[in-house]
Amino acid sequence: MSRFLFPRWSNALLPTIIIVGAIMPLYAVMFVAWGFSPKTLEVGYQPAQPVPYSHALHAGELGIDCRYCHNTVERSSHAAVPPTQTCMNCHFSIRKSSPNLTKVWDSYETGMPIEWVRVNKIGDYAYFSHEAHVNRGVGCVSCHGRVDKMEKVYQAEPLSMGWCLDCHRDPVRNIRPIDKIADLGWNQQAEMTVDQQMALIRQYDIHPSENCSTCHR
Amino acid sequence: MSSIPVGKGIPVDHVVDNTAEHPGERAPLVLNMHEFNDVTTTVCRVAESRRVPMAWYVAFVFSLGLLGFLGFCIAYLFATGVGVWGLNNPVMWAFDITNFVFWVGIGHAGTLISAILFLFRQKWRTGINRFAEAMTIFAVICAGIFPGIHVGRVWVIYWVFPIPNQMEMWPQFRSPLLWDVFAVSTYFTVSLLFWYTGMVPDLATLRDRARGKIRQIGYGLFALGWRGSNRHWHRYERAYLLLAALSTPLVLSVHSVVSFDFAVSQLPGWHTTIFPPYFVAGAIFSGFAMVVTLAVPARELFGLKDLITLRHLDNMNKIILVTGSMVGYAYSIEFFIAWYSGAMYEKFAFLNRAFGQYWWAYFIMVSCNVITPQLFWFKRIRTSIWGMFILSLIVNIGMWFERFVIIVSSLANDFLPTSWDVFIPTWVDIGTMIGSFGLFMTLFLLFCRYLPMIAMAEVKAVMPEADPHHDDHASDAKDEEGGANS
Numbered sequence: 001m002s003r004f005l006f007p008r009w010s011n012a013l014l015p016t017i018i019i020v021g022a023i024m025p026l027y028a029v030m031f032v033a034w035g036f037s038p039k040t041l042e043v044g045y046q047p048a049q050p051v052p053y054s055h056a057l058h059a060g061e062l063g064i065d066c067r068y069c070h071n072t073v074e075r076s077s078h079a080a081v082p083p084t085q086t087c088m089n090c091h092f093s094i095r096k097s098s099p100n101l102t103k104v105w106d107s108y109e110t111g112m113p114i115e116w117v118r119v120n121k122i123g124d125y126a127y128f129s130h131e132a133h134v135n136r137g138v139g140c141v142s143c144h145g146r147v148d149k150m151e152k153v154y155q156a157e158p159l160s161m162g163w164c165l166d167c168h169r170d171p172v173r174n175i176r177p178i179d180k181i182a183d184l185g186w187n188q189q190a191e192m193t194v195d196q197q198m199a200l201i202r203q204y205d206i207h208p209s210e211n212c213s214t215c216h217r
Numbered sequence: 218m219s220s221i222p223v224g225k226g227i228p229v230d231h232v233v234d235n236t237a238e239h240p241g242e243r244a245p246l247v248l249n250m251h252e253f254n255d256v257t258t259t260v261c262r263v264a265e266s267r268r269v270p271m272a273w274y275v276a277f278v279f280s281l282g283l284l285g286f287l288g289f290c291i292a293y294l295f296a297t298g299v300g301v302w303g304l305n306n307p308v309m310w311a312f313d314i315t316n317f318v319f320w321v322g323i324g325h326a327g328t329l330i331s332a333i334l335f336l337f338r339q340k341w342r343t344g345i346n347r348f349a350e351a352m353t354i355f356a357v358i359c360a361g362i363f364p365g366i367h368v369g370r371v372w373v374i375y376w377v378f379p380i381p382n383q384m385e386m387w388p389q390f391r392s393p394l395l396w397d398v399f400a401v402s403t404y405f406t407v408s409l410l411f412w413y414t415g416m417v418p419d420l421a422t423l424r425d426r427a428r429g430k431i432r433q434i435g436y437g438l439f440a441l442g443w444r445g446s447n448r449h450w451h452r453y454e455r456a457y458l459l460l461a462a463l464s465t466p467l468v469l470s471v472h473s474v475v476s477f478d479f480a481v482s483q484l485p486g487w488h489t490t491i492f493p494p495y496f497v498a499g500a501i502f503s504g505f506a507m508v509v510t511l512a513v514p515a516r517e518l519f520g521l522k523d524l525i526t527l528r529h530l531d532n533m534n535k536i537i538l539v540t541g542s543m544v545g546y547a548y549s550i551e552f553f554i555a556w557y558s559g560a561m562y563e564k565f566a567f568l569n570r571a572f573g574q575y576w577w578a579y580f581i582m583v584s585c586n587v588i589t590p591q592l593f594w595f596k597r598i599r600t601s602i603w604g605m606f607i608l609s610l611i612v613n614i615g616m617w618f619e620r621f622v623i624i625v626s627s628l629a630n631d632f633l634p635t636s637w638d639v640f641i642p643t644w645v646d647i648g649t650m651i652g653s654f655g656l657f658m659t660l661f662l663l664f665c666r667y668l669p670m671i672a673m674a675e676v677k678a679v680m681p682e683a684d685p686h687h688d689d690h691a692s693d694a695k696d697e698e699g700g701a702n703s
Binding site (some may be wrong): 003004033161165166 | 380381382383384385386424425433434436437438441442444
């Protein structure tokens with residue numbers, strides 16, 4: 001009777017199949033968990049902007065306060081991108097003829113805004129308020145990184161839900177005195193003892209919520 | 218070899234009615250078979266013959282059509298959202314979870330037959346265990362669809378599994394809905410392993426008989442190189458016993474956990490301690506009814522009447538009678554407790570169930586599950602093919618309505634009269650339910666056509682030839698040589 005039996009060489013396949021069968025599901029899970037995480041996919045996102053505006057120059061070298069341009073950040077959930085007129089406060093008289101400012105002048109004359117490309121973005125399903133964070137001692141640098149050193153702005157943090165939760169569960173390392181909010185170079189770890197940090201938490205009455213409805217309203 | 222004696226010398230050929238009990242004798246479980254090879258040919262004929270009964274084609278095309286409709290309903294649901302179902306604010310579970318519990322329930326008979334009856338050495342299980350287990354697996358596949366598609370945002374269904382993710386979000390481990398994910402997937406895995414392990418020797422038989430390369434290799438791959446050696450059999454028996462022991466607690470645990478989906482909540486009509494045993498009894502009840510529903514036409518169509526004898530069917534009908542009575546007892550105890558608890562919401566929930574807006578569903582449930590199965594007290598009905606077929610269909614209908622009554626009537630009229638509403642199914646609700654039968658039947662028909670429908674090796678072991686008595690008959694050596702693998 002001719003019957004199909006496995007040829008002898010197929011014995012060698014057995015351990016391979018077992019190992020692959022055991023490792024593959026684990027690998028797939030890890031691959032999705034870390035490979036598809038915003039930490040991998042989104043940190044470092046650095047889109048081209050219509051105007052070669054340098055934060056390193058303006059915020060770093062010249063030391064313009066973040067809030068000079070993003071002026072709604074303390075009063076609104078949204079940190080405004082400045083209108084062309086804000087640029088013109090200075091550039092009306094400084095470096096008027098720089099070729100880098102062509103688009104800014106066009107915008108100023110036509111009244112059509114410059115189409116800046118948004119860098120830091122969280123999903124529409126997540127509610128986030130700048131005002132609530134900034135007025136309670138969370139500095140710009142905690143989420144946006146050292147923008148004062150960025151020639152072209154890129155995303156510094158993952159902005160994932162887990163990343164939000166890390167701070168909501170343990171906010172101590174990200175709370176600074178209100179007057180140091182926009183001071184990107186001010187090092188909270190170095191300047192404050194843990195006791196001072198804890199005291200600040202108490203002073204600002206910080207109880208970060210972890211309910212779903214805090215952000216997903 | 219036409220006169221192998223059984224017990225006190227009643228030749229098998231002459232036993233027409235093996236449902237009769239003769240004290241001191243075991244009734245034969247296989248009729249009109251004179252040697253092991255007869256079993257092999259009878260069972261393999263189905264998978265090997267080129268001419269399949271016309272009824273198979275008709276049924277297959279019909280089932281495939283229903284399966285297509287299921288696919289359409291699900292695609293429409295995904296494209297549009299759960300609003301295509303008739304759900305409303307208090308009734309946020311209806312046909313979806315009804316179908317889920319119904320199918321999981323159906324899936325209980327297979328493992329009960331294969332594991333618990335195996336451990337209890339109920340030899341009659343051998344004739345029906347293979348396709349009862351197949352039925353279990355297909356039913357659990359059908360059941361698995363519904364929790365998967367009812368979540369609204371189906372693309373994040375993987376959230377039901379505890380997989381590390383960037384949201385640092387885990388399922389709620391205190392929720393029975395999560396336990397359910399584990400219970401059902403464990404059950405499916407173990408049932409599948411059990412079914413497959415039991416099938417290996419029979420797949421080898423099909424491989425050895427196969428003509429044509431494709432069939433040989435196809436069956437050969439799944440037969441895992443089985444050669445029927447003594448060592449193979451030894452390990453096989455061990456594995457089978459272990460899997461039986463592993464499955465046995467699952468038979469009880471799965472539907473208990475399914476019942477927790479309701480019992481752990483606070484809703485009157487759901488929040489009941491009797492639910493786990495009551496659900497398990499109901500599951501076995503409906504599972505056996507489905508086995509009978511499938512066995513009756515299958516044994517007619519494929520000429521398996523001598524292997525799935527009237528005695529097998531009679532035994533299953535007895536189990537249906539017992540579990541049906543248990544279910545009836547549970548129904549009445551629920552009412553007693555509703556009164557005895559003194560809780561007004563509880564009392565209302567049960568009165569509302571029987572006399573409220575869904576009284577008709579309750580009426581169908583009680584008459585199908587409690588009253589009609591009592592006809593199985595009569596042996597005439599237990600052994601009548603049409604009688605049991607119709608009764609088993611009635612039980613299937615009744616058990617579907619039981620889940621509908623529990624889920625919908627409790628939700629529709631909860632604590633707050635202002636939020637009461639009526640659930641009315643849409644065509645998508647009904648289409649998905651009927652479509653799931655299409656999936657079930659398609660899988661079952663494919664199984665009947667291509668796999669050994671009856672556990673040949675095991676059936677041979679319960680034939681008198683497997684237990685030769687050389688003192689009163691001298692020449693059985695030939696049969697042993699035939700072996701289980703012939």
